[in-house]
Amino acid sequence: MATELTAAGRYSIGETARRTGFTMDTLRYYERVGLIDGVERGPTGQRRFSEDHLGWLDILKCLRDTGMPIEQMCRFAELVRTGDETIPARITLLTAHEQAVAKRIADLESQRAHINGKIDYYKSVAAGE
Amino acid sequence: MATELTAAGRYSIGETARRTGFTMDTLRYYERVGLIDGVERGPTGQRRFSEDHLGWLDILKCLRDTGMPIEQMCRFAELVRTGDETIPARITLLTAHEQAVAKRIADLESQRAHINGKIDYYKSVAAGE
DNA sequence: CTAAGACCTGGAGTGGACTCCAACGCAAAC
DNA sequence: GTTTGCGTTGGAGTCCACTCCAGGTCTTAG
Structure with missing residues (x-):
């Protein structure tokens, strides 16, 4: 019974979905469009989300749920990245x-x-x- | 310069759009899906909305703008009709x-x-x- | 007489935000 | 050694609520 946690503070996509309320598909979609970046991969190519990602996803969720369009969230993400x-x-x-x-x-x-x-x-x- | 009002309290689709804030397309769409009914037609087939329709559209607008899905508005319309x-x-x-x-x-x-x-x-x- | 303007119809297209799918890769469990 | 579970990819499909379009009809203005 492998723990969902692979390394300190690194979460599989399933665990991240469970914790954030996003679906795995949505998480992958957000990564594709540039809302999430810096997602590392395990030895078999599986995503490893960090504690920081969880925090970021929390903000994204808040912005999304208050009606901010993806495009504007992308602009915000870009600013944060810069x-x-x-x-x-x-x-x-x-x-x-x-x-x-x-x-x-x-x-x-x-x-x-x-x-x-x-x-x-x-x-x-x-x-x- | 024909007045937009053809008979007492009967409005063309354009005037209705102007007064309610819906587009003409949306008004036709709402009629198609059964959200509006009893719209009479002038001699050339043009829609004539009544004062009652304006009131009804005002409610629809309120329900729509508060996030009620079309389907549920249809159920409500059905009740009102009954x-x-x-x-x-x-x-x-x-x-x-x-x-x-x-x-x-x-x-x-x-x-x-x-x-x-x-x-x-x-x-x-x-x-x- | 022609052109503009308002309206008609059926049906196709759009935009946003996902959501689903097939086919595949690993790893652990039985 | 195969089934189960969790993940991967690229791309297609879905849903909702409109929104647009082509081609047509009337009426009024110049």
């Missing part, structure tokens, strides 16, 4: 995204009120029967 | 959706906090340089 001199650019990118998320939340809130209004209307009709 | 005895079912459907929206908002809020944490981290790094 070095510390891109930190202001990263702040700009993330801030813009955060604003977009804030707007999305506000929109959802007003739409939610709209839906609740509709529910209340139906309830009043149902009660009036 | 009659008042489906009001409890409509309440159930909308309530479930409202819950989903509430969850989405909560998720976005925590993800937003995560993003802000990252921004703050970058700011501290930038300040420390």
Whole structure:
């Protein structure tokens, strides 16, 4: 029963999928499009994700789940890869995204009120029967 | 200069698009899949949307923009078409959706906090340089 | 008379983000 | 020594919700 951990802090793609919530296919896809890099390989060519990768995947998940398109995530990944001199650019990118998320939340809130209004209307009709 | 309004409260597809924010193509598509019905036609076969349609489209927009899939909107449309005895079912459907929206908002809020944490981290790094 | 503008139809095409597949490579288990 | 499990690849396929297109019809303007 081989442990999923091959070396300290290095995870197989299956274990990484399990830990991050991405599928193995998605992890491979992300690597292909350049969202993940520096993935080492074991002696038989199998991917070994590091602890850092898990952290990075966590950020990607957050960005993806808040609606950032892959292309923009790629731009962010590129900045991270380039070095510390891109930190202001990263702040700009993330801030813009955060604003977009804030707007999305506000929109959802007003739409939610709209839906609740509709529910209340139906309830009043149902009660009036 | 023909007014866009052909008869009291009846709108051409172009005017309906302008008023609802859907494209003409989307309106035709929604009619095809059964999300809109009872659209009358003028003498030359052109669609005439009523005031009621505008109201309905407003609800559809709200549901769509909060992430309800077309299929579920169709189920809702079906209920509305069927009659008042489906009001409890409509309440159930909308309530479930409202819950989903509430969850989405909560998720976005925590993800937003995560993003802000990252921004703050970058700011501290930038300040420390 | 012609051209523009709004609309019609059926059906094909698009974009984004995966998701699946066939055929293969290893390694451990029985 | 073959089956099981986990992984590999390149490329094709899927899903959703539109979106676009060709070719046609009317009406109105110049």
